[in-house]
Amino acid sequence: SSGINAEYGGDDDSVAEGKRKMVISGTLKEVMWAFNAVKRLIKDAEDEIRGPGVPGEALQGQGGAPVSKMMEQAQTVLPFTPSEDTSEEPVDKDITIPNKNVGQVLGRRAAIISEIRNTSNCKIIIEKDGEVVGDDRKIKITGKPKDVHLAEYLISAVQMMPKDASYKLGLLQH
DSSP: OOSOEEEEEOOHHHHHTTOOEEEEESOHHHHHHHHHHHHHHHHHHHHHHHOTTOOOOOOBOGGGOBOOHHHHHHHHHSOOOOOOOOOOSOEEEEEEEEGGGHHHHHOGGGHHHHHHHHHHTOEEEEOOGGGOOTTEEEEEEEEOHHHHHHHHHHHHHHTTSOTTHHHHTTSSOO
8 A cells, every 4th residue: 555654642741842753654755745744734833823924933042043953063163153233124245265165065965055045044146156256256145134144154164064064964865
């Protein structure tokens, strides 16, 4: 028989803490479909709780930094200092990185830069190979000042991480 099977539950302690474990089984395509459906349901429920038009905020850790595996790994190589700028107006910031580090910032299958975009809520544009002049690569970051600060921090930190960061962060499977 084929199809998706989803089981969920938890012990009394995890239920009391609001945590549930879910196991989804089926073909890869079915599991991915179910996983994305569950993510949409959770997002819809969160939006309903917050009310219409209220943007969601990332889970916040110490010092206002978002909680993510990337953020945890970044802080092992470079301390994070949150931005003091609370302005909501979007800003553009141009930074440069050594051209030799662009592969590390992008990550295999663009996994690292995608995670930086998701974690920081910023639009990030990296200069294409044919546009590069000299040894540096231009990167344009657009978002709220605190988000741009976070994106710049993550771009700096990821350059200090091991070359296989995409795997260590769980963004890709071996």
